[in-house]
Structures are given as structure tokens and as C-alpha cells.
Amino acid sequence: MHSFGYRANALLTFAVTILALMCAMASLSDNFNSPSPTAEVQVLNINWFQKKPDGDDEVSLTLNISANLQTLFTWNTKQVFVFLAAEYETPKNGLNQVSLWDGIIPTKEHAKFWIHTTNKYRFIDQGSNLRGKGFNLTLHWHIMPKTGKMFADKIAMTGFRLPETYR
Ligand SMILES: *[C@@H]1O[C@H](CO)[C@@H](O)[C@H](O)[C@H]1NC(C)=O
Numbered sequence: 690m691h692s693f694g695y696r697a698n699a700l701l702t703f704a705v706t707i708l709a710l711m712c713a714m715a716s717l718s719d720n721f722n723s724p725s726p727t728a729e730v731q732v733l734n735i736n737w738f739q740k741k742p743d744g745d746d747e748v749s750l751t752l753n754i755s756a757n758l759q760t761l762f763t764w765n766t767k768q769v770f771v772f773l774a775a776e777y778e779t780p781k782n783g784l785n786q787v788s789l790w791d792g793i794i795p796t797k798e799h800a801k802f803w804i805h806t807t808n809k810y811r812f813i814d815q816g817s818n819l820r821g822k823g824f825n826l827t828l829h830w831h832i833m834p835k836t837g838k839m840f841a842d843k844i845a846m847t848g849f850r851l852p853e854t855y856r
């Protein structure tokens with residue numbers, strides 16, 4: 690005859706096994722999801738563009754960021770962190786990456802959006818390299834799963850250019 694303790698223990702082991710199996714299936718099924726996110730960004734206005742007293746360039750932009758990231762969401766997705774970065778090359782640094790905006794998308798319903806905004810974080814170059822500078826605006830995302838590994842990817846939008854003169 691089994692004692693109560695033994696049966697409770699067997700039940701717990703069974704529950705833990707099922708849970709582990711579900712977690713494995715959740716992260717496995719995530720790998721079969723091939724998402725097709727889209728993003729588009731327009732620079733609606735250069736609000737101002739100047740060299741600061743310390744010599745660094747700074748620009749203020751008005752952006753229209755639109756994206757449809759709904760296909761990133763599976764039943765294993767807890768939330769998605771997104772950020773928009775300006776990326777450009779300088780002789781000194783190679784790739785420069787300046788985060789301009791970020792957000793947390795809590796659900797699939799919120800994953801299709803457009804937002805009209807000025808840059809939330811300052812677009813400053815460590816130097817005076819921004820005049821006439823070509824840059825990319827890249828939407829990066831980090832998918833935070835309920836279980837399993839975090840996953841990151843991005844969409845680069847190319848062909849942006851800053852004015853030749855301060856204004
Ligand atoms: C922003 O972009 C979206 C999608 O392209 C568009 O529907 C919307 O009208 C734009 N908003 C502004 C203020 O330009």
C-alpha cells in the first residue's frame with residue numbers, strides 16, 4: 690500500500706514532467722513560426738540641427754514610425770521590446786548606433802501601429818560628423834518568450850540623409 694506522501698510525490702513528479710514537456714513544446718513550436726514583420730519610417734521634419742557648444746552635432750527629428758509586428762506573436766510570446774536606431778558610419782567609429790525611440794508591445798493587438806513622434810532620445814554624434822550624413826533607420830526587436838530563449842531581429846530602412854548645413 691502506498692503512503693499518502695508517496696502518492697503526492699508521484700503526482701508532483703508527473704505534473705513537473707508535463708510542465709517541462711509543455712515548455713519544450715512551446716519553445717519548439719516557436720521555431721516553426723516564420724514571422725513576416727513590416728516596418729516603415731518617414732522623417733517628416735528636421736526640427737533643428739546644430740553644433741552644441743561642446744562641438745558635438747545634435748539633430749531633432751519628427752518621425753512617423755509604422756510597423757506591423759503581429760506575426761512575431763505566438764502563444765509563447767510574453768511581450769516584444771522594440772527600438773528605432775539611427776545607424777551611420779564615421780571614420781573613427783565604424784558603426785554608430787543611436788537609439789531614437791523605444792517601446793514595449795504587450796500584445797498582438799498592439800503590434801500593428803503607427804506613431805507620430807519627435808525622437809524620444811537625443812540624436813547626438815560624438816563629434817561633428819552629421820552634416821550631409823547618410824544614415825539608416827533600423828527597427829530592432831527583442832521577443833521575450835514565456836519560456837525558452839529570447840530572440841532578436843531587425844529591419845533596416847535605408848537612404849536617409851541629414852542636411853548639409855545646420856539650421
Ligand atoms: C504615418 O504612416 C501611416 C502608415 O504609413 C499613415 O497611415 C499615417 O497617415 C502617417 N501619419 C502621418 C502623420 O504622416
Ligand SMILES: *[C@@H]1O[C@H](CO)[C@@H](O)[C@H](O)[C@H]1NC(C)=O
Nearest residue numbers: 776777778784824825845847
Ligand atoms: C544600411 O543598410 C544597408 C542595407 O541593410 C547596409 O548595407 C548598410 O551597411 C547600412 N549602413 C549603415 C551605416 O549601417
